[in-house]
Amino acid sequence: MNGRSSRRAFVGSLAVAAVVLSRPLTALAAGDDGALPAAIDRIRPTIVAVGTNEPTRNPSYQFRGTGFVVGDGTLVATNNHVLPVMLDAANREVVAIAIPQAGADPLFREATIVARDTDHDLALLRIAGTPLPAVRLGDSSKAREGQSFAFTGFPIGGAIGLYPTTHRALISAITPIALAQATTRTLDAALIRRLRADRFNIFQLDATAYPGNSGSPMFSVETGEVIAIVNMVFVKSGKETALTAPSGISYAIPTVHLSRLLDSVKLDPSSTR
Helix, strand or coil: CCHHHHHHHHHHHHHHHHHHHHHHHHHHHHHHHHHHHHHHHHHHHHEEEEEEECCCCCCCEEEEEEEEEECCCCEEEECHHHCCCCCCHHHCCEEEEEEEECCEEEEEEEEEEEEEECCCCEEEEEECCCCCCCCCECCHHHCCCCCEEEEEECCCCCECECCCEEEEEEEEEEEEECCCCCCHHHCCHHHHHHHHHCCEEEEEEECCCCHHHCCCEEECCCCCCEEEEEEEECCCCCCCHHHHCCCCEEEEEEHHHHHHHHHHHHHCCCCCC
């Protein structure tokens, strides 16, 4: 074979190789693109807004965070910090959820707090009426650093209406943490020892979340199972910069703690704590 024929054969071989290599890459991209929309379609009907309703207030409904339906469809999981410390009973303020409706105003339902886990910043609400679609909880112990997930919620609340928004999330670290329930002015030796004993693993995310994302479910794109609950956003300076200059670092609580809280409610469905 002469030099010109050799060059033609070599170029032809590269072209064939490029076609062969591009096929699995294209298939992978297409599969990934198809998996996320399908997962969002499964998760979206389970997402609700969590807030309070007060008849004399304008607007009467005040958004506080995101929640998602679990269990038998009458329970809503969210962060404990999303819920008010106290309700204005004199003005008939109640906890309520808002259910987004495509092309229509959201539906509102009154909710009752049935369980709180302050150590892991979790809470469960019970709603009356027809059960809603519920998520499937996955095994958070199987999550690994470097895995990609997604979370859905209301990052800026109801500023433009209640439209569930989805973000990608990479687990950048699994690190122990203790959620302090007091200010530094009340820290003493006993509390410090308790915080050290109460440390548990939390997922650090390479993802941009906002205060309204508190309580958002983080789920597997492949299975749709929820493996964590978004609960904190790292703010670089003050709270006022959380929207204008997000850090891109967020945190989520593994669902193992939510499963335990859910089991406690199943054992004592009438309990309110």
